[in-house]
Amino acid sequence: MSAAPIEIRWLSAVFDFPADDFGDEVTFWRAIAGSTVSPPRGDRRQFASLEPFTGDPHLRVQRVETGVGGVHLDIHVDDVDDAATVAESLGARRTGQTPDGVEMQSPAGFTFSMVPWNGEHERSRPIRWPGDTISIIDQICVDVPSRRFDEECTFFTRLTGWELESASRPEFRALHHPESMPIRILLQRMTSGSVGAHVDLASTHPADEVSRHEDWGAEVVSQHGTWTVMADPTGRPYCITARNPRTGRLPDAG
Template identity: 50%
Template sequence: MHVRWLTAFFDFPAAEFGAEVTFWRAISGSTVSPPRGEHKEFATLEPFHGDPYLRVQRVADGPGGMHLDLHVDDPSAGAREAESLGATVESTTEEFITMRSPAGGVFCLIPSGDESVRARPIRWPGGGISIIDQLRFQVPSTEFDAEVAFWADLTGKDAGDTTAVDEVALNNSPRLSLQVVILRTGEDVASAHTGIAASNLSDEVERHEDWGATIVERCDDSVRMADPSGRLYCITARNPRTGL
């Protein structure tokens, strides 16, 4: 399967939709497109430079979450390939196919468009630079090796030896909008969250706190955060231009 673009989808509960869109618009330095969809449930976070890769969806039921859209030439053929690697089909529409990875992570296959220009990091007042550049799948420890192998095969990337490794980053390609990262966790259910690369970790955390986020856990080179509605994500001291 040739993956031509990646889109991270924020799935927000209806009661939190407006506040969540406001927060993530500010954090990403984006503008918000006009709503679309039968119930005006979709919108795009438009970067100031580059093609869109962050979208939002208002969901009627459940707590929401995140999922990944893979832009491919033929979603039906892609779904067959994904199934051969261990994925399962959740639903099919004329526009996209919703699937689950072996560990239960949600992703969709959609027809590729003309997206090709990666968004640039934003330079904020004070000089710090940051960008949302990762979608990080947290998977149960028992599913970790299988999940890494699945995403490596699906994206055509060699994952290498995963022995004694708790985090594997795939497809760090300048032509793609996002990097897929698989994390080993003690949780029983797979989930996903965003990762943000920041040149100045402390300044970036303070900026998020100004918008209502809170610190959950602080490590040497990363900070786990919760947005105003409790959605978890992480900020990491990495080069926002290269992701390294």
């Protein structure tokens, strides 16, 4: 008998910053998100949330003592241990326990955590910038080597109970999430490398958004029609897309 999907209450994208970069990186991403920073929490004061001006936070930051950092997903649930057990039955593994929950890896090695739901329910509204650009960080893209892509898609579909849908290009698959979720999950088939993740922004005026990010120290890496690959001041990749900040869809996708 297959495991039932878990009941997901909320999703957060988490930026993991090495200790040496933590202060500057938080400053950059706080500015890009148009947010404030919560008081630190955790046994080493290593966690904080990027607090939006409206709604509940869906972006978090974490100081890590080892490694180069990255981006991972927090899945907010009623019962952390039960949800972790379901994920294990679908091929994930536990990698650690923190005061905030259970750290895990997907079958392909993508890092995510099961964390307690604390009543978050109101999605934040996109930020309006000078020049009338509207944007929001609203998507985490899991970059998966091609040999593990189908397995990873199956894992997330069974874990969440959300159906896969086609995206703008054949190498992408998106999970059709409930409208209440503040973060979209996109899976990208990669021809090389190991599993990883990055965040995507939706913007009404991507060129203006790129310029604003460059003013904060980011650089353009490459352009691909409806999205631009950027690197933050420490080289962390992310994308600025032409998706509608309110619906998450490309302009011609309805």
